[in-house]
Amino acid sequence: MILSNMFLAAEPARLFIGPIGILSLVTWLPLVGALILLFFDKRGVDLIKRFATLWMAVCFLASLPLVLLWNYETRGLQYMETADWIPAIGAKYQMGVDGLALTLVLLTTFLGPIVALCSWSYIEKRHKEYYALLLIMQSFMIGVFAAADLFLFYVFFEVMLVPMYLLIGIWGGERRLYSAIKFFVYTLVGSLLMLVAVFKFYFTAAETAAKYPTEVKAAVEAVVGNNAPMRGMVLEGVEAARRAGVARAAQTGGGGYDAEAAPLGTFNIYALQAIGGARDGQGKPLVPLSLQLWLFAGFALALAIKVPMVPFHTWLPDAHVEAPTAGSAILAGILLKIGTYGFIRFNFPMFPDAAMDPTVASVMATLAILGIVYGSMVALAQRDMKKTIAYSSVAHMGTTMLALFAFNPNGINGAALQMLSHGVTSAALFIMIGILYERRHTRQIAEYGGIVNTMPAFSAMFMIATMASVGLPLLNGFVGEFIGLRGVFEANIVWAFWGTTGIILGAAYMLWLYERVFLGPVKNPKNADLPDLSAREWAYLAPLVAAMIVFGVYPKPLVTFVNGTTEVVVRQMRPNYFGDQGKPDEEKAAAPGAPDTATRN
């Protein structure tokens, strides 16, 4: 194992095991597991279960070196890998993770073994296919976060829907067919419209790179910071775009078109970010604002469906209620995060002017607030436990989106932390509801009551998860929520006011759920003799609850990872926000401002 040059300060971490980079290894390992699983005998159910969970655990361990060798000094991508993929359209197999992506990859690998373990007793039929699909799903989800090439991201983004469709469709509840196809088609519409936007931006980027090579090179600095290998990759991407732009300009002008000479442009996310964010002398964006708005809308629609933001959220309750426990845990734990991750990775850096356009920002913020208030109110009125948690996810993601649209380090850090904490908390809640479902085979709240008397340990765990979801300090829910809403306060006080009402509504519906299900005497005789948590159930609940407490008490490591990404994004959108470029922001220059050195924390 070559631990190459990880001690150089400005040098981002790189780790190659033989020819394969660590990131590719972590991404494709689960898929390899799935292939091996196919050769197992269908009847050996226990062997399949153990193998799948063990393999997931191995994948988690494989992802740990990512954290251990992380270089905290550099910004931008680390563990970068590049390989040619489809030269004809300029798509490269490029992998790389920055602070935020790393935490999301770890969240995915962390949830992997837990999700596999919790479906041991839940799944009764077709075990082999189930675990194979779970492993394949794991691979694609890690791929989405690790991809540094827009085409690679898009392939992972869309192909991930097929295993999820089958998971919901085959092992789901009663209305599984309807909700499975609804989930798939809803997300597919969004992602295909995004494809059109991807193309439009792909060709515009080539033209802009050709017309303004100098300005684009200047913009690359903002994206790359002090990360040398990443600068090489991004410049190479920008160069490919420029050559393609020049070739196409020549071709339309009547000259012959020699395809070999110039590929069609670049799909490298960070080169596109540089081109999208480039500005000419007077600060006017190179990509005209009107076009930026359309492109922003294309990306935003697909991601809003994924988040889900209010008008596009109706697929979530159906998908959650009908999905098997593991399915809805992954859905809530990771799939929703791709939406907000997409906003931070694509919409903000690539179309900064469109994102910060006052009307766009206020529309999205209003939708987010609607998500919080409306989501909480509807969660209050639900009779099905999973539906309540599903709507609570809508509310939490509403807070995340609101924090994102504050466009300041606090907001984006808070949003990222909220994503991570919601991932752990909602996955835990869904798994616990699964435990109850395995015992009583119903999710109707009316069927339960007084569970605390028969299952005290389980009630304690559910209590901790409820409190984390409500945002109690010293548990992971609070950290992201407070920092995020603080950022929102800085941007717009009224938004912060409405955003903070979320904590009251959250407490209301979660505790009402807890009271109706757990507290009070045991009304229904069937609940009288429910067995408490078994050893296996403890095994997959304990890490989740531990994570909630640890990241509530000591969230600093998470924040340092996430802050790396936030600073880069904020510097791209509001270059002189940090006031270290000498001239203070457009607010009144009362004092030269504390010469606050670029915080490296």
Add this chain to the structure above:
Amino acid sequence: MMTFLALAASWAARQASEPSLMERYVQGLKEVDASKFLVLSAIIFSLGMGGVLIRRNIIVIFMSVELMLSAANLNFIAFARYWQTQGGLYAYNGHVMTIFVIVVAAAEAALGLGLLLALYRNRETIAADEINLLKW
């Protein structure tokens, strides 16, 4: 009688002044006017198309398609003649094309009747609007 003779005389005179059949033939070769043939072929083509659309009996439909093919042939011949006069290098292609079209039409006829026979033996009908088993 007298008028008849006068008429015959004038006709003979005119005939004498008229260019002879051979001269007219040669003169026709030089500046042929294909537009009249075009109009004719257009008419035939329209008739053929109308036949296909309206008539009930499959054989009649088949014949009207043959009609359309022959209209095309007429066109080819007319244009071939025209381009011959213009001294086009490949004027003869039109004629060759016509021959091939006739050959193909023959093949189609044989094949079409074969299929019709099979259909008739099976369905006892050759009316176009009765064969509608395959729908929706």
Add this chain to the structure above:
Amino acid sequence: MYLVALVPFFPLLGFIVNGLFAKRLGFSEKVIGAIACAMVAASFVCSAAAVYEFSRHARDNKVQAAAKQREAELQARILGQGVAYDAKTDTKREAPEHKSDDHKEGAHEVVATPYVVTLFEWMPGGTLRLTLGASAGQTAEFSVKWAYQLDQLSGLYILFVTFVAFFIHLFAIGYMHGDPSFHRFFAYLNLFMFMMLNLVLGANFLMTFVGWEGVGLASYLLIGYYLKKPEAGTAAKKAFVMNRVGDFGLMLAMMATFAVFGTLDYADVMAMAKALPQEPFGLAALSFTTGTLTVIALLIFLGAAGKSAQIPLYTWLPDAMAGPTPVSALIHAATMVTAGVYLVARCNPLFQRAPTAMLTVAVIGIATAFVAATIGITQTDIKKALAYSTVSQLGYMFVGCGVGAFVAGVFHVVTHAFFKAQLFLGSGSVIHGGSPSGHQQEMTYYGNFRKYMPITFATMMLSLFAICGIIPFAGFFSKDEILAKTLHTPVFSHEVGLALYALGFLTAGVTAFYMTRLMCLTFFGKERFLEGPDFQEGHSEDHGDGHHAPASKDFHPHESPLVMTLPLMVLGAFAVVAGFAGVSEELTGGAFPNYVHHWLAPVMDATLYPEKPVAGVNWTEWLLAGASVVWALVMMGLAYFLYVIRPELPEKLAQTLRPLYTLSYRKWFWDEFIDVYLVGAFKKLSLGAWGVDFVVDSIVNLFAWLARASSVIFRTVQTGLMQNYALVMALGIFLFIAGMGYPLFKELFMPTDRPSPPPTPQTSRAAQP
């Protein structure tokens, strides 16, 4: 000095030990109780040592000079003058000596010298930009430290909290004897202590907020302790949600503090606040631009109102009595509810610069005091009566703070903690011994218990005199000082002070009346405990543990064991003694020093309202004090007369003053208002909201139906008739020709630009090649 960090650590240790290992290792009740009490005792000892060390540290003038220097820099920075000051690395660049002339020298140089212990950086959050107040535009670092701050105010609080808590733990061992989940109760109690100490010792707003919500969680767990009682669960949820409404305000206040000061640390914020000018009075101050501090203060007060059960958000406290009595004593009397007063006292520089906020605090305080007192009159449940008396006393404390007498407010908190905790524990022992089932709380089934429970009776009489404000007892000194300060308040005009004083005076009387009523119903009068439901047929225990056979008639109440009466005696003694710690110098003319006042002076900002030096014994003060004592004695006599000598009179009085009675009995209809209108309406609204979801869903399904419908159309267009197909083809061809041919046709036959002879109309296909 690191003892401070140990103070909250012990209860946490107790929580972990009792919570996780007690059941598994099978500790007996004795062991669990011992661990819990030991932990609280240990933290009391640590806090005592820490306070002593701190007092020496505070007097050291080197420390005072450094503190003054740092205060000057911070004030300069907040006003935006050119002091180059790097907040993070604490290195001080050249600082021009900033002598503000208007800063009059107080009686003696009084500077806050807090001692801050930072354990680790809890929550970094990236860079932020100040957007409000004088220094808008500067950038600062969002970095919240897990730090404890020991200064005079928090020192006083941790002392009396741990002291009272120790005795309550002791009492609880007896009270909870025989309870199946004994370990769970004590684990929660220790958890509460950890959270309360965190709240009080927190060095920044966020640490206090951790304690704030932590105690909310602990009260939720303890109120809902009796799991089988359905109303316990509802009460717990109600308490938590209502506290969250308060926390909502506090959270916004914290965000605003960041926006104005760039940090949440009390030391820095309060120092910077002192430099800011006082904000205008009245409604103009209610916007973030003009009255920033006012809005922050109001939001802080909203949080305090939620936690300390003031007017809009007090209905959860009476319902919280569903929890065991020691819980009511500890949380809902002595410690948690006073957290609100602590925070207001801690932020006194902010409040003093926001007169509108001060007025709100005072008005709501006095209103709560009066309303709660009137409700207390008609309560039959002993614990609910005490709960309303707590709400009313809290109202008093807030009035104290509202009129600028923060020290008086805090002193009343301390004295109130002693006698109210004693009263609750007394009621606990009354409940415990007063009925065969040990859970009878209705005073109607008590009567003449003084014969059976002499110790409880004696100690509760001490607290009665204390709460009524009779001369030697603690209540007199603290409540009277508040009333005195209300009358001569420098903050408001004389009329406002007089009005507040009058209402306060009236409430004091009403308090004396209902407390004496409570004592009479319980300890004097006819013995009614045999008519209680325990003795009726078919009474089912509300704890759901089975159907009780009616107890035998020869039952008579019995005194509680020593472990329960000892705390009563100690607290009773303190109810008497505690008053002398803060005798107002107005009364004694400076002869007898007011320890509490001098101890808390550094924390209280005196720049706006400097105290007037005491000339000599102020006779008008004595006159007022005497009047209030006489008024209290009169009301006590009236109550004794009504409930002991002529027990049938209250019934008739209730009939005659029917409207007043129902007003008080139905708790001013405030409970119903919240349950029916707010919560009920919200639930109906949310059901409606689900409808919107249905609408959005149906739109999505509409598209699906549209696709399906059009698919059927396109499918059935295949009629199977060959001629139709040929017809469609012909139509297609025609459209092609029309589509492409038309522009050409236009150009050829209707040439607009080129003049050319109008060609003869020909069919399109007959054109001459």
Add this chain to the structure above:
Amino acid sequence: MLPLLVELPPLPTLRDTALIMPEIILTLFACAALALDVALPRGKKHITAYFSLIGLAFVAVALAQQVATMASLLPISAFYGMLFIDGLSVVFRFVFIVAAAFSILYSIQYLEFEREQRGEYYALILFSTLGMMFVAVSGDLISLFVSLELMSLSVYVLVGYFKRDGRSNEAAMKYFLMGIFSSALILYGLSLVYGVTGHTNLGLISETIAGYVQGGASESGDPRLLLFVALALVSAGLLFKIAAVPFHMWAPDAYEGAPTTVTAFMSVGPKAGAYVLLARMLLFMLGPLREMESLPGWAAMLAVVAVLTMTVGNLAAVTQDNVKRLLAYSSIAHAGYILLGIVSGTDLGYQGVAFHIMTYTLMNTGVFAVIIALHRQGVIGEKLDDLNGLFSKSPSAAVLMLIFILGLAGIPSTAGFVGKFLLFGSLIDSGNPWLTYVAVIAVLNAVVAFYYYARFARAMFLNAPSESAADAAPLLLTPGVRVAMTLSAAAVLFFGVYPQPLINVADVVAQSITTIYAQSSGVALR
């Protein structure tokens, strides 16, 4: 100037015959197959199938050898311009061979079961392939028309192959009559084209048309009017052959009526031939009429047709239960996507067209292989419900089918996605704002398309198998068919993940379209 306008060369040299060696071999094998059939006893008829497969192998070898020797010389013309071989024709001849081979391989079992195992079936397929090969190479109207008729006639007979089945006869009759009607239209159009230009050679025609377009109305009346009529008629006929919307009515009936193996062959072989014909006639011959400054060329018309085709094709399939009709509509929809590539006219577009046709061949034959195998004892296998619970019965067939279905739907990591990706990309690449809206419509169509492909997946994976005994037997796939299916599925996945080699092949076709045609017609075919 094109090399072909050389002065009259002497007799066709040996080189010309070498160029059409693959076609000659194929003709020999086709006739030999007919003869062999007579000699074979009743039980042994399927040997003709293997014989024709060997024949196809020989043809492929000859073609490969031809490519090896003359790759650099392309484009070559021979036989006085009758033949015009360029990159497009070479690549598509391979596609035809592959299509024919798959069809023959999959029909052995089917015909055996129907007891219709007769040699003529395979001979007809070979003749049809021959017709297609000639369409690909012919450079003159005469040879083009004749080879088109050869291809079509043999397919008409194939469709009517089950004499005793009323549906097969009816389908054949309808297809025949509509077919010859459209051929008549094309022929009349061609006659007008000949009339206007005076040539029958494609290169010369496009040159003269280019002259007319630039020259504008010459003295003897404006020829453009006649040209437009010709264009309308020719494109009508061509669009009929590829079943584009206004002329698609015949396809569902013909696909449903014909024997499933013939439907498989029809949807892949002759359709690819029709695309080549479209490329030859529309792009090469009538290339200059694509877009003119003042008048809307056929590009605008084709765009409208493409949108209509996609939308009708996809929407009609949503509620279709008969599998063959559903696949007919799906092939109509794919015709729409391919037209998009031609409409955009960019290099990326032609690559997309070639790539999509190649992968469509693989995927469609794969899907039909399973549908054909469905037709067994007691099960007609044309209803979508016959697929129910296939996964529990024969998992391998179900998984292979899933790969093909996802390919057709265009889900990433399958070749279908890359094809669609190139086509949609080319639309946006062309820069014309209208085409961006067309791209959005195309994308929404892809969503509708996914819905009815998901119905296959749902039937196979999610529905429980029907109880009837006949249905319980697993699909019997002969080893040959199983190998073929696995190979094509592997190819679909491989080119989905790493499409670069197939894109290079598609690029050969794209180059031939853009450069060669541009030179000849003098108009920059952007």
